[in-house]
Amino acid sequence: MTNYAVDEDTGTLLRIWPTGRGQRAAVVGSLPTTAAVEDRLRLAATLTSLSEALWRCYTHPGLAADDRGDGNGEGWRREQSREAFSQLVGFVREPNLPGEDGVMIESYDPVEEWSHRVGRAVRAVGDAQVLEAVSADVAAEIEAVESAERGDLGGRAQQAVVLSRTDVSPVQVAAADGILALDPLDRERLFLDVDPTAAAVAVAHWLKAAADVVAEVSGMSPDQVLYAADDLEALPVETPSEVLELFDFSNTSYGVVVEMVRAAMDVGEGVLADLGAFLVAHDTGDDNDDADDEAAPVRLTPLDPRRPAVDLLEDLLTGIRACRLVYEEYAGAGDAASTDAQFCAAVREEARKNYTRLM
Incomplete structure (x- = not known):
């Protein structure tokens, strides 16, 4: 504002x-x-x-x-x-x-x-x-x-570009997708030119494409790619890994991202949209849990509720870079520039084939 x-x-x-x-x-x-x-x-x-x-x-x-x-x-x-x-x-x-x-x-x-x-x-x-x-x-x-x-x-x-929104403009999603098509490793323009919720929708789609590309060359499952990257370099992979897992339950990156951002914005306003689901997700089912463990702080959202869309965008872009790190271990492309070019070409093709996953 x-x-x-x-x-x-x-x-x-x-x-x-x-x-x-x-x-x-x-x-x-x-x-x-x-x-x-x-x-x-x-x-x-x-x-x-x-x-x-x-x-x-x-x-x-x-x-x-x-x-x-x-x-x-x-x-x-x-x-x-x-x-x-x-x-x-x-x-x-x-x-x-x-x-x-x-x-x-x-x-x-x-x-x-x-x-x-x-x-x-x-x-x-x-x-x-x-x-x-x-x-x-x-x-x-x-x-x-x-x-x-x-x-x-x-x-x-x-x-x-600094605000989180509970919905997205298709025009902005297309703009973010176009930026990533030029360079899947580009970070700066997405933060300067695009609404962050819309940008996160596009980046989630490209992250899934990147994880699928790495899974194909490495033989591991897409859900394990980011954890493999964390073994190579300490990275905040929890949120992008959760996004990849949510693709098992949603057909579109729009559905995954908008739901996460809305939930975090609700938390920022003091609202927990689905208390029952939250309690189930954090119930270990063990009646003998240590009392100290039960008293430990629990995050209501994986995103920063003060800036959820921007926080998610940052983490998703880190996820694409993490995929690039793992890709380098298996692709054998030579120097860094060749690896970047080969990785971007493969991810670009994978994203193009699954374009309907965006919205």
Whole structure:
């Protein structure tokens, strides 16, 4: 999301947003010297909260919820928030204000309510030019979210590359797949140009292809390839190994990745989606288990719930590199460059043959 700040030295309102490589900043507008410090800071704070609410509509789309038809369910509420986008600049310009009796209407919808609060904060600053600048900036932030939804991460929409999303754009999956087709060992562009959940969907597909290639030349099962790599070099192979195992239960990398990311995002919000399944998975069935073992911490998700999609993407790319390490032990291609070329060609062909596994 975009963060807003006040530069007290110059009296300007700034916006700062992430790009995957670092933070960018730009001036929204100049604040009048007559405005109180608390009013300036309140304006920056409300704009930041509005941006957070807008980008949550991107990371938690209504179509990803199971209760979209429910007239008061989570999916319905998400769709209501999204449908309000066209009215938000109007709320900034004409916000709800207290009536003569001091009573003020507040919206249950977060994007609507934060738009009204931005409008009231602008009024407190009391400058027509600030109102115009803020209105234009809110419109640009809305357009950035809409652009990201379409799969176009140019301009301010690039901040989507650091966000985890509970669904993916097919356009973004295709973009990530195209990057990997050029070079299955490429890491940088996926973190800079592609939504991380969509990138992880594509990388999971290519990881499966890489594991199958190594399994064919080594004679081991695909599920054992990453553990063999861990014997050669200490690597975080638990998560990519779990992804490979999940392909036994899912026909698509979309199904594997999106379910993992959604579950981790739920944990990040304090929710365990399926407590029964979790308890079964961690039940050893031994009534004589040591009490100290039972008291040991248990991870609710293999991913970092603060950045699950990016964390998964990192681990899956490490998994492809791990496959490359094992491949080198069996391929006999000669030098490193020849091994890379031979490995990439084989994985590229395997991924092409199983392209329908993506979505």
